[in-house]
Amino acid sequence: MSLPFARDPAAAAAPTPAAHPATRKLALICAKSGLDECYPVLIMANAARMTGMDVSIFFTFYGLDVVTKNKVDKLWVNMVGNPSTPMPPFLMGLPGMEVMATSMMKKKMAELDLPPPHEMIEMLAASGCKLYGCELAMKMFGRTDDDLLPQVHSVITATDFFDMSEGAQIVFV
Amino acid sequence: MSTNSNEEILARLASIEQKLDYVVERQRWTEELVSEMTPIARLVMTSASNRLADWEKRGAFEMLSALGDAADGVLDNYTPEDARELAGSLVAILGTVRNLTQLDILEVANDATDVLHHTDEVQPVGMFGAMRKASKDDDVQRGMGVALEVLRQLGRVRSAPSGAPRLPPPARLPKAAVAPGAPAQACAVPVPPPVDEVVHWEGHDFDSKGFLLDPNTWNRDLATKIAAGLGIQLTDAHFAVIDWVRADYAATGASPNVRRVALGSGAGTEAMYQLFPPTPGKTCAMIAGVPKPVGCV
Numbered sequence: 001m002s003l004p005f006a007r008d009p010a011a012a013a014a015p016t017p018a019a020h021p022a023t024r025k026l027a028l029i030c031a032k033s034g035l036d037e038c039y040p041v042l043i044m045a046n047a048a049r050m051t052g053m054d055v056s057i058f059f060t061f062y063g064l065d066v067v068t069k070n071k072v073d074k075l076w077v078n079m080v081g082n083p084s085t086p087m088p089p090f091l092m093g094l095p096g097m098e099v100m101a102t103s104m105m106k107k108k109m110a111e112l113d114l115p116p117p118h119e120m121i122e123m124l125a126a127s128g129c130k131l132y133g134c135e136l137a138m139k140m141f142g143r144t145d146d147d148l149l150p151q152v153h154s155v156i157t158a159t160d161f162f163d164m165s166e167g168a169q170i171v172f173v
Numbered sequence: 174m175s176t177n178s179n180e181e182i183l184a185r186l187a188s189i190e191q192k193l194d195y196v197v198e199r200q201r202w203t204e205e206l207v208s209e210m211t212p213i214a215r216l217v218m219t220s221a222s223n224r225l226a227d228w229e230k231r232g233a234f235e236m237l238s239a240l241g242d243a244a245d246g247v248l249d250n251y252t253p254e255d256a257r258e259l260a261g262s263l264v265a266i267l268g269t270v271r272n273l274t275q276l277d278i279l280e281v282a283n284d285a286t287d288v289l290h291h292t293d294e295v296q297p298v299g300m301f302g303a304m305r306k307a308s309k310d311d312d313v314q315r316g317m318g319v320a321l322e323v324l325r326q327l328g329r330v331r332s333a334p335s336g337a338p339r340l341p342p343p344a345r346l347p348k349a350a351v352a353p354g355a356p357a358q359a360c361a362v363p364v365p366p367p368v369d370e371v372v373h374w375e376g377h378d379f380d381s382k383g384f385l386l387d388p389n390t391w392n393r394d395l396a397t398k399i400a401a402g403l404g405i406q407l408t409d410a411h412f413a414v415i416d417w418v419r420a421d422y423a424a425t426g427a428s429p430n431v432r433r434v435a436l437g438s439g440a441g442t443e444a445m446y447q448l449f450p451p452t453p454g455k456t457c458a459m460i461a462g463v464p465k466p467v468g469c470v
Binding site for chain 2: 003004005006043046047049050051052096113114115120122123126127128
């Protein structure tokens with residue numbers, strides 16, 4: 001059993017931060033904009049980053065809302081079609097249900113001291129996680145770079161993303 | 174009869190004269206009392222006989238005889254064992270009665286009877302009407318809250334094992350102590366990880382992952398040595414964060430996660446990754462000599 005810092009002196013002689021190349025890479029694809037659908041992406045990305053992994057997230061289709069300035073603070077929980085809802089599904093389409101579900105989830109998240117998506121995005125960008133927008137989705141929704149949060153690294157195509165993610169574990173959420 | 178005996182009789186009479194006076198006086202009192210009481214007694218007797226006649230008219234005596242029959246029935250059908258069992262349950266009955274007659278319960282019952290007087294002109298309500306009322310009317314919502322709470326407590330009591338004493342639900346565990354003003358821990362469970370193996374290094378005990386077992390044995394010299402082993406040259410910026418982490422651990426008893434350190438120490442998330450690469454939470458805790466932080470942010 002050896003401690004991570006109890007190395008032999010020769011190896012520890014010239015250690016630099018560059019001596020920690022990320023050995024694992026994670027590429028997450030976020031394609032949905034529900035509050036309950038984007039949180040897993042953001043939390044997993046943050047956890048992976050804290051574990052020392054190299055992380056990038058590709059926001060495509062409605063997932064683009066998560067990095068859009070005037071949408072990121074208004075993400076809803078979609079209860080329709082969710083089999084885990086505590087109420088009968090036919091009631092879930094009634095007006096106001098998503099507002100109620102969203103406020104409940106936000107309250108729960110605040111209790112657990114999980115930051116809202118906007119702050120999670122800022123945290124991820126500060127931690128060195130790369131955030132990308134999907135070019136096709138940008139065209140489809142008629143958005144420009146100015147509509148996106150400043151934390152977004154760049155807008156790229158899917159092929160660019162897969163080129164960049166060589167050797168990464170790719171997870172579609 | 175001799176003079177001697179006459180004198181004796183006179184002496185005796187003299188001695189009882191007082192008592193005779195008293196007896197005469199009492200006789201007079203008694204006569205007065207009877208003369209005063211007679212009309213009253215007559216009134217009472219009249220009234221009582223009237224009352225008895227009235228009871229008889231209304232069948233009271235028939236009922237009494239019927240009650241006597243009932244008592245016979247009870248005696249025929251129940252044994253002394255039954256009576257003893259009844260005595261046993263009497264305590265429970267009395268307890269129930271006592272609970273029912275508490276002031277607040279009586280007030281609720283009183284309220285309920287009052288409320289029922291107001292329900293004469295209520296229109297029938299369908300399912301959608303119920304939902305509309307439930308979503309708009311504060312009173313309906315409060316009432317539903319009360320009803321649900323009552324049902325919940327009832328369910329809790331009924332679902333308790335029959336033999337087990339029905340105690341009130343245990344109080345919730347208090348949250349981990351957090352310094353006032355500091356952000357709460359995310360998913361923080363201040364449970365020390367199981368110690369699988371103790372490793373000795375530089376005169377200190379570590380767990381197999383490299384976290385100091387006893388945070389109190391930490392010193393700056395050890396921190397510098399651990400950091401050097403991880404390829405980090407400690408600076409004042411590092412120590413500012415480390416000191417905050419140690420102070421926070423001492424205050425809360427839980428290792429702070431990256432977000433808490435970044436916000437609390439004022440370093441910021443980006444600086445945390447630069448100061449303690451590549452795993453800011455683990456590396457920082459390792460150098461600061463506190464347990465591995467728990468949580469996902």
